Amino acid sequence: MSLETLKPQITTIISSENTSVNEKLTQVCEVLQNHIDYYNWVGFYFANEAERTLHLKAFAGEPTDHTVIPFGKGICGQVAESNANFVVPDVKAQDNYIACSITVKSEIVIPLFKNGKNIGQIDIDSHTIDPFSEEDERFLEWVNKRVSEIL
Ligand code: SME
Numbered sequence: 001m002s003l004e005t006l007k008p009q010i011t012t013i014i015s016s017e018n019t020s021v022n023e024k025l026t027q028v029c030e031v032l033q034n035h036i037d038y039y040n041w042v043g044f045y046f047a048n049e050a051e052r053t054l055h056l057k058a059f060a061g062e063p064t065d066h067t068v069i070p071f072g073k074g075i076c077g078q079v080a081e082s083n084a085n086f087v088v089p090d091v092k093a094q095d096n097y098i099a100c101s102i103t104v105k106s107e108i109v110i111p112l113f114k115n116g117k118n119i120g121q122i123d124i125d126s127h128t129i130d131p132f133s134e135e136d137e138r139f140l141e142w143v144n145k146r147v148s149e150i151l
Contacts, residue, residue, distance in 0.1 A: 003139040006035055014146045021150055025058035028147065032124070033060035038131035039124050041100070044112070044147070045069065045076055046120035054080055054120070061125070064100045074098030076123055079109045083118045085137050089130035100125060108132045112144040114151055122147075 013019075013027045029042040041061030045054040052071040056064070071080045074097055079086050088107040091097050097107075104125040112120045122140055126132070 003036070003135060006031060006139075007142070010143060010146055014150055022058060024150060025147065026060070028143065029058055029060035032143070038126045038128045040127045041104070041123075041125040043123050044120060045123060046112075047071075047080055047118070052080075057120075062101065066098055066100055069098065075107050075109050076121060079111050079121050080118065083111050083113075085110050085141075087132050087137065089132070103127050105129045106131060108136060108140065110137065110140040110144055112148060114148045119148075119151070 009031050010028060013024050013031065016024070025044050029044065032039050033042045041059065041064070043059035043064070044057050046057050047054055054069040054071070054076055056067040069076045071077050075086050075088055075094065076098070078096060086109045088094055088097070091099070091104060091107055104127065106126045106129055107124065109121050109123045111118045112122060122144055124140070
C-alpha cells in the first residue's frame with residue numbers, strides 16, 4: 001500500500017462532521033495501522049507543558065503501559081524536547097529507549113506542531129528492522145499537519 005493513496009482517507013476522517021477529535025485521532029491511527037504492514041502500533045501523544053509529560057490520547061495496536069512519558073525519557077520524550085523527527089532503525093542500538101514489547105524492532109516519532117509550537121507527536125512502532133524512509137517522514141509530517149487543523 002503506497003502512503004500517498006492513504007491521504008484521501010485521512011482527509012475524509014479529519015473533515016468528517018459529528019465525530020469527536022478523539023474519535024478522529026483513533027480512526028487516523030487505525031487507518032495507518034491497518035494499511036501499512038510495517039506500522040504495527042500507531043499512537044498520538046500530547047504534551048502537558050506544566051508537568052513536562054506526554055500523554056497518550058489515541059492509538060491502534062496492542063495497549064501499552066506507557067500512557068504517560070516524562071519529557072526527555074525514551075524516544076518520545078526526547079522528541080518533546082528536540083522538536084525534530086526521530087527515526088530509530090534498530091531500537092536495540094538506543095540507550096534512552098522505553099521498550100513496549102519485545103516484538104518492536106524499530107520506531108519513528110514525528111513532532112506535531114500547532115502555530116509553530118511542538119504540542120505532541122505521532123509515534124509508530126514496527127516489528128521490522130529499518131523499515132522507515134524519508135517518504136514516511138514526509139507522509140507523517142503531512143498527517144500531523146492535517147491533525148493540527150482539528151486541535
Ligand atoms: N518506545 C517509546 C515509548 C512509547 S511506546 O513505543 C508505545 C519511547 O521510547 O519513547
